[in-house]
Amino acid sequence: FSPITHNPPDTIEAIGASILFKNNQHIDFTSIYIPRANCETEEIEAMLDRSNPYLLGGDFNGHxxxxxxxxxVNKAGKSVYEALINDQDACLITPPNLGTRLDPVSGKASTIDLTITAASIATSAKITLRSYMGSDHLPIIITLNASVKHYTSRPIAWAINEEKWPAWNKRLEELLKSQNFSEITDPATATTVFTDGFEASNEQFFRRTIPSCRATHKGPARPWLDEECKTAVKEARRAFREWRDSPISPTKREEWRKAEARKRRTIITAKKNVWSTFIANLGPNDQPKMWAFVRNMVGNRSDASATGQALKSGGHTFQTPQEKADLFLDRFSSTMDVSVPSSTDISLGYPGDGLTDELDVQCYVPWTSSDNPNVATYDIKMFCISRESNPDFFGGNRVRYQHATMDIHEWSFQEISQSNV
Incomplete structure (x- = not known):
């Protein structure tokens, strides 16, 4: 595909792409939005003026x-209507009263999302309204009688056969010797000779991959999505479909709202349970396992800023980096046995705008070492993390002490336990 450069007026927002199909025909696709419903007829006509067959769709806010x-009739609706009348090649394929938007308050359906195509593709176009997906605008699926011409930029690779690896090495060595590779002084010539020998050896012992073969991409893992959650999601979707069929029914709307509330409660409970189960089974060497689990739980909705998510403890909310660091220090220190005659300096650096000073504090950190084997060792579980930041990028406050280094960023403590050894 190739992007389409639109220069719409201030009343219209548009973005588009031209896609090549198997009959070597381009079709121009444009997504349009008219936020204030105040566009002119000439502006709509300019959007429809395309040299290729086109599909123009979006939220016109027109009635x-x-x-x-x-x-x-409002201004946007009048402008769209007049543009359709003036352009004999433009066809509105949106059926009457499709109901593309449901008012969240009144439940009234309106048709403000329109699809306009060129006459050459309008006869085979099919438009389908899909179920609710979280927005007051319902998804619209448009099917055309056309097949996209696929291009792949994936380079051709070699499928390596380990059993043929010794023979491959021997053949490459023979080819290089036959060209006196060790005596070549010109870098360009040496590169050409080596590359030719490499390719010849590959051709003899290995096979090429098929560029059109693509890896199968699975959806993101959701450790909390058990059967109970799936059932709650299905019930919420079913309740919405029933309310959508009868949008003026207050009973069906109330049933949908209750089903949505049950779905949220079920998912929240499932997430808490799976966190607790996972944390209880963590060991001291399970850092990779922990971060993989965190990535699956958090997903792509990460906020890497130091103030990305507030922490709650004891009925109080901790928002700033300094407050969060103090909370961690308080929780961490409370598990230490102050009677143990061993201490270590800890420096807490607070990230944030202009906070560059460090705060020196004292904290007793029991630790078993070779020079003091009688000191008690504490198993401090701090893998119980719930945060909206990317766990792959360590940032935020840094705690430095004698035996280990720990990065802290957006922590939410659920369990800190200790056991004497």
Whole structure:
């Protein structure tokens, strides 16, 4: 595909791409949004003026009886209607009263998301309204009688056969010797000779991969998504579909709201349970396992800033980096046995705008070492992390002490236990 450069007026927002199909015909796809419903007829006509067959769709915020019965015509609706009348090649394929948007308050359906195509592709186009996916605008699926011409930029690779590896090395060595490779002084010539020998040896012993073969991409793992959660999600979707079929029914709307609330409670409970189970089974060498689990739980909705997520403890909310560091220090120090005659200086550096000073504090850190084997060792579980930041990038406060280094960023403590050894 190739991007389409639009220069719409201030009243219209548009983005598009031209896609090549198997019949070597381009179709121009444009997504449009008219936020204030105040566009002019000429502006819509300019968007429809394409040399290729086109599909123009989006939120026009326009009302007109042509696509919505008993609608009160507004400026955007009038402009779209007149542009369709003036352009003989433009076809509105949105069925009347499709109901693309449901008002969250009243439940009233309106048709403000329109799809306009060129006449050459309008006859085979099919438009389908799908189920609720979290927005007041319902998804619209448009099917065209066309097949995309796929191109791949994936380079050709070699499928290595380990059993043939010794023979491959021997053949490459023979080819290089036959060209007196060790005596070549010109870098360009040496590169050419080595590359030719490499390719010849590959051709003899290995096979090429098929560029069109692509790896299968699975969806993100959700450790908390058990059967109970799946059932709650299905019930919420079913309740929404029933309310959508009867949007003026207050009973069905209330049933949908209750189903959504049950779904949220079920998912939250499942996440808490899976956290507790996972944390209880962590060991001292399970850092890779822990971060993989955190990535699956957090997903892509990460906020890497030091103040990305507030921490709550004892009915209080801790938002700033300094407050969070103090909270950690308080929780960490409370598990230490102050009677143990061993201490270590700890420096806490607070990240943030202009906070460059360090705060020196004293904290007793029991630790078993070779020079003092009688000191008690504490198993401090701090793998119980719940945060909206990317665990792959350590940042934030840094605690330095004699035997280990620990990075702290957006921590939420759930369990800190100790056991004497």
């Amino acid at each position: 007109h009886p042509l696509w919505e019965s008993n609608a009160t």
